[in-house]
Amino acid sequence: MAETILRVKQLSRSFSGIKALDNVQLDLKKGEVHALMGENGAGKSTFMKILIGLLAADSGEIIFEGSHLENSNVSDTLKKGISMIHQEMLVIPELTVAQNIFLGREKEVTRKSGWPSLWLDDSEINRKAAELLKQMGVSIDPEARMKFLSVAQMQMVEIAKAISNNAKVIIMDEPTSAISDREVATLFGIIRELKAREVSIIYISHKMDEIFEISDTITVLRDGKYIATKAASELDNNSLIAMMVGREISQMFPENAGNHGEVVLSVQNLSSKGKFSDIHFQVRSGEILGLAGLMGAGRTEIARAIFGLDPLEKGEIKIRDQNVRIQSPQDAISKGIGYVSEDRKGLGFIPDMSVSDNIILSSLRQHRKGIFIDEKGKELTVNRIINELRIKTSGTDQKAVQLSGGNQQKVVIGKVLLASPEIVILDEPTRGVDVGAKVEIYKLIRNLSEKGIAIIMISSELPEILGMSDRILVLSKGRQTAVLSGKEATQEMIMKYAVA
């Protein structure tokens, strides 16, 4: 049995009377990958914030390498060897890779090289960063500005930073949420290397297959409470989900009746320089077309072009046999296209506006008396949507930003539906949404298709694509490589065409 490096006992923390963490415990061994699982709101992020010293606990003990961590702040925990790689990449975009890695520690690095402490020795910083990145086996130019890096590369830089800090525990918060499959493989390679060096990893993710692939131990939290810690080998998908949601989910994906009508949307020779070329497909009313492919295959770019967010270089878009020109989202919405973006925070909703104002945003013009807003009519519509989509909110005037990920997603879907679309494009509809809410969103999507809406669903989760789609269009590097029937396709087939 390996030695314990970090032990947490009876940790609790409340926010204005509500317990976010209630007697949570954790036992982290040296050199293990320990997955922390739980639905959104289970308390994972509060827990991690306390570990790295960003928040104080109300009660409980944290014992790191045999000594208590008390009232520590972020720079203390960093020095002691606990680093966190945040999901949203807290980097300075205008600084170089090397400057980011040694941010706040410039003096330590340059003092050793003999420069007076007031002087910044960038060449020394660059040299050390290059050495570090080489050790990790990644090819990133230490002098490149951070803003030119991909998310995966930024992650590598953050890991390099943690290593250079002599981190003994590295917390990774949803590290694979925005990187491609190939990059995930690189990341896992590095995680395994860190393990070999006896670094412990706390790994947070919603992706089941990854959890089982990389982790040794799994701790589950639910509603701020500790549920259990088990070896990954003792669990499978269903038992883990049952622990997370507290009940069995019998069926992830709803039945597909398969009633399709006439062709609603068809695109021909769709091209956009450097993004995708020669895309052609059609979608019937009541049909779900899945768009599969690796990160960067051009799926989101196609959706954005159809919705008028980006210009098209060439190609034809037909809605019910009519050629249409779409130059802005305004055009697209008026022609019956709805788009639920993958970037919920960026394009989905207005954080500081109320749930009701967000839901009504695209259909405000249908709820007016002259130039004024018809408040009564608006509230009726909003309440109908909240009931239909089962949005959990404390009231229609609650700010959208305060909802959970799944409910935010429902608000965005509600907004899109209110504009009465014939075609709905859903881009990663369950990203950052927990398992329970996923099932509800799947049901919702199926309902829409049964009402005759033509649906295009983009997803990086193959089980989701396979479970929901009638047909699957596979893309690779901006070209379409296959159209598969949803019934016959398998994960292997999709992957084969996705890398073709």
Added chain:
Amino acid sequence: MIIGTQVSINALLAFGVTFVIITGGIDLSLGSMVAVTGVVAATFAHPDTYPLAVPLLAGLGAGLLFGAFNGFVVTKSKVPPFIVTLGTMTIGRGLALILSKGRPVSNLSDPFNFIGGGNVFGIPFPIIILIIAFLVCSVILNKTILGRYMYAVGGNEPAARASGIGVNRVKMWVYTICGILSALGGILLTSRITTGQPNAGAGFELDAIAAAIIGGTSTSGGTGTMTGTLIGALLIGVISNSLDLLNVTSYYQQVVMGVIIIGAVVLDSAGKKERG
């Protein structure tokens, strides 16, 4: 009742800039618009020339055009509003000097001078204008589709665009409304001092922005209310008046005002943290 007029002018400008700030923009040309529109109005306001409506419409029209120009450049170029209106601030000052040939435009008609100096039922006319403007602006912001779109654009512009909102149209509107309100301020001031002064209004934009910020409008956009801005403007007026009465010199008054602006924002953000 100098105070009443001064507060009224500041509040009118502050209402205008509140719209702009809510959409995530800024307008630094308020003071220059006051000067231009004041000079334009004064040019048509000599006794026994035109009926009263002409100087009023000319002044308001000049403000509308100026504001629309701000909106046009902001939406058609990718230049930040700060820079655009910094430029038009100077342009406006120049225009005011050109139009007036650098000299004050005086000898204005009595009806025109009534606007800034007269009383109706014992209430100074500027105060009446202030109340009407406040009501109209509140209604625009809270009850109309345009108002709701302003919050959406300032709250998250890409999401507003993806929701099918004509973001540029909303911006055109806010800068134009801001121009019209500045013109109202310009006419009030010109009438009050019975002269169209090309150098008038310098620094007014900062007081207006201060009123909006003290009133809780966030400079990052998406939040703010007209009531807050009105309170901000009143507060600035009351404080400078009390300091006058206490014989505090204007040098110290500026220091006090600066402290109040920062203090208001600090309190506001501390309150948000507590609630959040």
